[in-house]
Amino acid sequence: MNLYVLLKMVPDTVEELNVAADGKSLDTEFLRFKVSDPDEHALEQALILKEKHGGTVTVVALEAPEVDEVLFTALAKGADRALKITTDQTRLGAFAAAQVYAAFFKAGPGQITPETLILAGSQAIDDLEGELAAYLAETLGLPYLGVVCNVARANGKLIVLKEFAGGLRGQFEIGLPAVLGVQSAEKPPRYVPVAKVRAVMKSAKIETVEVGVSEPAVRLQLERLYKPEVAGRAQMLEGTPEEIAEKIVEVLAKQGIL
Amino acid sequence: MAKPILVLAEQHRGEIADITFEMLGAARAVAGATGAPVFALLLGSDAVPLTARLGAADKVFLVDTPTLDAPVPSAAATALKTVQEQAQADLVFIGCTNISLGIGPILATRTGLPLVNFCRALRVEGNALVCTSQLFGGKIAADVKLPDMRGIVCLYPGAFPAEAGRGDKPPAVEKVPLLVDPPKVIFKQYLQPETGDVDITKQSVLVGVGRGIQTQDNVQLAEELAQALGGAVCASRPVIDQGWLPLSRQVGKSGLSVKPRVYLAFGISGAPEHWEGIQNSQCIIAINTDSKAPIFDGAHYGAVADALEVLPVLIEKVKARKG
Amino acid sequence: MEPVKINLFGVPGLALLWALTLIAFGVFGLRIWGLIGLLRQARYENRFDQFGRRLAHAAEHVLLQPRIFNERAIGWAHFLIFWGFVLYTACFNWSLIRGLFPFLPIPYPDEVKLVALFLEIFAVLVLAALAVAVARRLFFPPPYLHLSLDANIILGLIGLLMLSTLFGSAFRLVGEGGHSSLWTPFGTLLAGVFPGMAPNAARAWATTMWWLHMVGVLAFLVYLPYSKHLHLLASPFNVFFSQAATRPVGDLTVSGAKDDLTEGASKWQELTWKQLLNGFSCAECGRCDRACPATASGHPLQPQQIIQKIKDHMVRTGLRRTDKSAPKLVGEVVTEKEAWACLTCLSCMEQCPVWNEHVPVIVMFRRHLVSQGRVERTIQEVLGNLQRYGNSFGKSDRMRAKWTQGLPFKVKDARKEPVDVLWFTGDYAAYDPRMLEITQTTAKLFAQAGLDFGILYEAERNTGNDVRRVGEEGLFELLRDKNLDAISKVQWKNGNRVIVTTDPHSYNALKNEYGLANEGIGVKHYTELLDELISLGKLALKKKLTGKVTYHDPCYLGRYNGVYEPPRKVIAALGLELVEMPRNRAISYCCGAGGGRIWMEDTPDVKERPAENRIREAARLNGVQTLVVACPKDIAMFRDAVKTTGLEGKIVVKDIAELVAEAIEVAPVQVSG
Numbered sequence A: 001m002n003l004y005v006l007l008k009m010v011p012d013t014v015e016e017l018n019v020a021a022d023g024k025s026l027d028t029e030f031l032r033f034k035v036s037d038p039d040e041h042a043l044e045q046a047l048i049l050k051e052k053h054g055g056t057v058t059v060v061a062l063e064a065p066e067v068d069e070v071l072f073t074a075l076a077k078g079a080d081r082a083l084k085i086t087t088d089q090t091r092l093g094a095f096a097a098a099q100v101y102a103a104f105f106k107a108g109p110g111q112i113t114p115e116t117l118i119l120a121g122s123q124a125i126d127d128l129e130g131e132l133a134a135y136l137a138e139t140l141g142l143p144y145l146g147v148v149c150n151v152a153r154a155n156g157k158l159i160v161l162k163e164f165a166g167g168l169r170g171q172f173e174i175g176l177p178a179v180l181g182v183q184s185a186e187k188p189p190r191y192v193p194v195a196k197v198r199a200v201m202k203s204a205k206i207e208t209v210e211v212g213v214s215e216p217a218v219r220l221q222l223e224r225l226y227k228p229e230v231a232g233r234a235q236m237l238e239g240t241p242e243e244i245a246e247k248i249v250e251v252l253a254k255q256g257i258l
Numbered sequence B: 001m002a003k004p005i006l007v008l009a010e011q012h013r014g015e016i017a018d019i020t021f022e023m024l025g026a027a028r029a030v031a032g033a034t035g036a037p038v039f040a041l042l043l044g045s046d047a048v049p050l051t052a053r054l055g056a057a058d059k060v061f062l063v064d065t066p067t068l069d070a071p072v073p074s075a076a077a078t079a080l081k082t083v084q085e086q087a088q089a090d091l092v093f094i095g096c097t098n099i100s101l102g103i104g105p106i107l108a109t110r111t112g113l114p115l116v117n118f119c120r121a122l123r124v125e126g127n128a129l130v131c132t133s134q135l136f137g138g139k140i141a142a143d144v145k146l147p148d149m150r151g152i153v154c155l156y157p158g159a160f161p162a163e164a165g166r167g168d169k170p171p172a173v174e175k176v177p178l179l180v181d182p183p184k185v186i187f188k189q190y191l192q193p194e195t196g197d198v199d200i201t202k203q204s205v206l207v208g209v210g211r212g213i214q215t216q217d218n219v220q221l222a223e224e225l226a227q228a229l230g231g232a233v234c235a236s237r238p239v240i241d242q243g244w245l246p247l248s249r250q251v252g253k254s255g256l257s258v259k260p261r262v263y264l265a266f267g268i269s270g271a272p273e274h275w276e277g278i279q280n281s282q283c284i285i286a287i288n289t290d291s292k293a294p295i296f297d298g299a300h301y302g303a304v305a306d307a308l309e310v311l312p313v314l315i316e317k318v319k320a321r322k323g
Numbered sequence C: 001m002e003p004v005k006i007n008l009f010g011v012p013g014l015a016l017l018w019a020l021t022l023i024a025f026g027v028f029g030l031r032i033w034g035l036i037g038l039l040r041q042a043r044y045e046n047r048f049d050q051f052g053r054r055l056a057h058a059a060e061h062v063l064l065q066p067r068i069f070n071e072r073a074i075g076w077a078h079f080l081i082f083w084g085f086v087l088y089t090a091c092f093n094w095s096l097i098r099g100l101f102p103f104l105p106i107p108y109p110d111e112v113k114l115v116a117l118f119l120e121i122f123a124v125l126v127l128a129a130l131a132v133a134v135a136r137r138l139f140f141p142p143p144y145l146h147l148s149l150d151a152n153i154i155l156g157l158i159g160l161l162m163l164s165t166l167f168g169s170a171f172r173l174v175g176e177g178g179h180s181s182l183w184t185p186f187g188t189l190l191a192g193v194f195p196g197m198a199p200n201a202a203r204a205w206a207t208t209m210w211w212l213h214m215v216g217v218l219a220f221l222v223y224l225p226y227s228k229h230l231h232l233l234a235s236p237f238n239v240f241f242s243q244a245a246t247r248p249v250g251d252l253t254v255s256g257a258k259d260d261l262t263e264g265a266s267k268w269q270e271l272t273w274k275q276l277l278n279g280f281s282c283a284e285c286g287r288c289d290r291a292c293p294a295t296a297s298g299h300p301l302q303p304q305q306i307i308q309k310i311k312d313h314m315v316r317t318g319l320r321r322t323d324k325s326a327p328k329l330v331g332e333v334v335t336e337k338e339a340w341a342c343l344t345c346l347s348c349m350e351q352c353p354v355w356n357e358h359v360p361v362i363v364m365f366r367r368h369l370v371s372q373g374r375v376e377r378t379i380q381e382v383l384g385n386l387q388r389y390g391n392s393f394g395k396s397d398r399m400r401a402k403w404t405q406g407l408p409f410k411v412k413d414a415r416k417e418p419v420d421v422l423w424f425t426g427d428y429a430a431y432d433p434r435m436l437e438i439t440q441t442t443a444k445l446f447a448q449a450g451l452d453f454g455i456l457y458e459a460e461r462n463t464g465n466d467v468r469r470v471g472e473e474g475l476f477e478l479l480r481d482k483n484l485d486a487i488s489k490v491q492w493k494n495g496n497r498v499i500v501t502t503d504p505h506s507y508n509a510l511k512n513e514y515g516l517a518n519e520g521i522g523v524k525h526y527t528e529l530l531d532e533l534i535s536l537g538k539l540a541l542k543k544k545l546t547g548k549v550t551y552h553d554p555c556y557l558g559r560y561n562g563v564y565e566p567p568r569k570v571i572a573a574l575g576l577e578l579v580e581m582p583r584n585r586a587i588s589y590c591c592g593a594g595g596g597r598i599w600m601e602d603t604p605d606v607k608e609r610p611a612e613n614r615i616r617e618a619a620r621l622n623g624v625q626t627l628v629v630a631c632p633k634d635i636a637m638f639r640d641a642v643k644t645t646g647l648e649g650k651i652v653v654k655d656i657a658e659l660v661a662e663a664i665e666v667a668p669v670q671v672s673g
């Protein structure tokens, strides 16, 4: 299989996120980036597929802070190639990013073959415009499924599990080529020791790729970004046990549980 | 008259999901400001009897093709686009749920409509709809404007009251004949969660019990509440140590990390090791007799009360509410 | 008497002796050569430095064996058997040489009166010791003692040798006319049993005893390297080459390594020769198992088994190369669970009479597992956090000094302002909300004592002590390099450079694994510093505290670094009465946090957590209501254990700094959330 894993960098929420003076972007002072969690699962699933069925794993990312480290880590985990598209990811929405990737797969080095499987994270914490995998699949005219939690291959087709609520899963059959949004790999992502990553940094190369896309149209009209008010302490529900229970029921209803 | 709002009703295996009512409620609220009609679209061959429950919509479109029984995003998007064009609805609501994930972007690609994800609040500003979305796990909010009320909005579950979207009067139903090509993604079957113990990391409601629960019998109370809510019980380490619940229910540093929509903590002090496991819950409600318990520093809602007094009443009320 | 001048089935005695000797030594030599060959296949490690110190260490621990006496009864027995063995070996060789070269103008050893006397006394003492041992095995076998065939054969052989000596002496006396002699008191006694024996017959019997003795010893020689008594030969070398002879065992660096050891060992050949020598040296005494908190709490780990299994596996696959079905060393011979169960508490190494080094071997296995990505989820998460944020809490590195908010003074940034002392707080003291108040209190104490100190703010990383022991060597190096880089930026006020740590784990790494001594930087634990400040009068105690307390020696402070007295001196200075727990100082019982265990998932194997066991020990002490600790992790571990054992209200856990603050009446700190 020709496995492609698209890795996306997202702001690290461990660091404090602040809004920049323009009110429309994140303040970069403390901003750090890390690879989106589900993308790590996409990579893991790809590596598992490669181990079981052979093929190659190519990781692809757009230019973003700290992305090189992520690509090297992917190589250390067992990816065969790492490509970096020179377009700046941090300024792109999911739709625009999908256009860049579409160009990469249509004209660039990522020629789609009947053996191509593209894996991306199901969803990222900043997917304001929706999910990359779905946009890309649609743009490329390929079958798509998201919230994937297991991929296997049988009789030339993929057997894919998608997760619904409460542990219920659906089994689907999909022909190749295809695009999948992975929520969780069948096994947790593997650990790669620091020494291995360092060795890979010395021995391997990240290939850079240019993809000619005219500046993609901005689709969303962002009014402003701001920090939602957070209550420092719990909002206290007071009263007799009866009243408290009543208030809890209200909260549950508000949360969509009741 | 303003153009209609089209809500993609979510039904799964013959049941309407709550998100559908939440979306209908939200649509009704917007319609209240603009006077737009609210339409709902129901998909699937077994959806016919469900139309009656969508009384909050002015009209329900029904595409009852068997190909749409299974939740395949591209097929749903095809049906949605047909109806959207037919009804001239420029504003489409879709649930931000696992089932519907991906439908929005596919529709957006096909129609060129802008899409706003993770929406938790809506307001009408003149001719535009302003959507408030939460990004980065709720750390930053974004206001996005959809001029001329055109766009696809994915609504976050639990953000809008479902009550507002329930209506009794049977709505008008229009069947839309539609031949959806057999999708390239073929549904095979559902796989029930593996038998054995519940996977607490996958639950949307968790009832957590700590040492404040005092006895094994009282854990039973929590179990009853969890069942009424459709969730599961989990516990802090000391409760697991007592053998009152299996190790697979331990939450925290040396147990599992959970991220339910609601975490109810009964008699849990909120030690850092426990907190580590629950910090990603969307909403934490803590009940503890000690007003200084650290759990109140991080929980969203708290009540200083005896868990054993609150639990029975709460079970009653939840059961009553669920009918 | 000339025992070799006999004819046995037509073979001259001399020829027979030569033949037997050559065969025995041949078999023995081949076996030993084979075993050494195994060691030569292992990785190199330089344990050949500092000959003098090694010799002194070996002299003490081979000749006097103080560690054996940790278990008193068996200590004396072993001591006797050991010295008996030495005497007998010497006499055997003497006898043998005399027998092989009959023309030599020397007597047989038992013909020298003084030697004969010693031989007899030892024979009787050893027989008595054997009787004790046999009785113990037969009638009161301790649960840990497995009655191995091996041990029984050896006991039988030793008995045979002793009896042949005594009876030999008796028969000789009878043969020589039956005069009693004070030089051979027991022989004389025994001779009385055979009053009517003809001198000729007695002489024949004496000769038989001599042959029995020689054949017995030669058989022993052959048997020795196949049995656990190989330790007789290997352990003196093991003690000589032990790391503790020359440098702290708290340093996991393998000196002079020629191979890259970051990926640990997946095969026995990938361990170092010294790590393999452990197996040959082990006496199967079980002291390590009895001391091991992992074993005691129900984990499937027994340190002795680790050592033994490696040896058996190595001998099986290394010497009998036909054996193709060999299981994998890591994962099968030693299971992953075993490798992960270790708390690196050092109890096993502290107890081992032959100075085996268990922890480095376990770490080598962990390194292999880490290199294969076989790491449990929680550890993986923590390692990820440490890589990214430099702390195990997964919090932003910029939050590291957040605890200083709420102090009435600003803590210096040692990278920007000159200081005398750099305080390396460690993760728990800086990030754990339970520690906030204590860390602030410590800061106030330092300030009150007029200490000019600073911290590294966001540049401090976890020292990597536990990371290294989890087996993530690359990450340890990364953390160490970053810390060294930050430390190199410190503006020292004068030549007296000191780093003080709160966390004993950080203390160990900084002191033993960072090479800071070369840069003239001394490392101190805060208990050492507090002790100094109090005794210098810089921290004036305003009031005496009263009451009884007990103190828990943290593994990485006590066993690893020998800091036992300073915290005790502080406690005494405060006026408190220290009641020791039965397991104190070197035999202190681990809290269960070490070696990365604090980050690992709970498993159903555990019957009683080490911390629970320990808190019960503390609570059993009469009149003691406070357990004093000197490690931030202990606060977390023991406060939790107080809850889970239901000892709330009976015992409280306090940091030593809190007590000092009480005595000097430092204003309570305002806690900011």
Ligand SMILES: Cc1cc2nc3c(=O)[nH]c(=O)nc-3n(C[C@H](O)[C@H](O)[C@H](O)COP(=O)(O)OP(=O)(O)OC[C@H]3O[C@@H](n4cnc5c(N)ncnc54)[C@H](O)[C@@H]3O)c2cc1C
Binding pocket: B209, B210, B211, B212, B213, B235, B236, B237, B238, B239, B250, B251, B252, B253, B254, B255, B256, B266, B267, B268, B269, B270, B271, B272, B273, B274, B287, B288, B289, B290, B293, B305, B306, B307, B308, C598, C599, C636, C637, C638, C639, C640, C643
């Ligand atoms: C290395 C390590 C790992 C650990 N891992 C975990 C872990 O994975 N998960 C975990 O949970 N803990 C873990 N712990 C233990 C943790 O430190 C706490 O001890 C534990 O979480 C406390 O559990 P608790 O809140 O149930 O009990 P407590 O802290 O004793 O709290 C009981 C609470 O119940 C309240 N209460 C009492 N009666 C009532 C009542 N009638 N109604 C309402 N409230 C009442 C009390 O006010 C109190 O706040 C770990 C500890 C260590 C050291």
Ligand code: SF4
Binding pocket: C288, C291, C292, C293, C294, C295, C301, C302, C303, C341, C342, C343, C344, C345, C346, C347, C348, C349, C358, C359
């Ligand atoms: S270091 Fe401690 S836990 Fe590890 S094997 Fe030795 S005694 Fe057991």
Ligand code: SF4
Binding pocket: C281, C282, C283, C284, C285, C286, C287, C288, C289, C303, C304, C307, C348, C351, C352, C353, C354, C355, C356
């Ligand atoms: S390793 Fe040491 S302590 Fe353990 S059984 Fe062997 S000799 Fe005894």
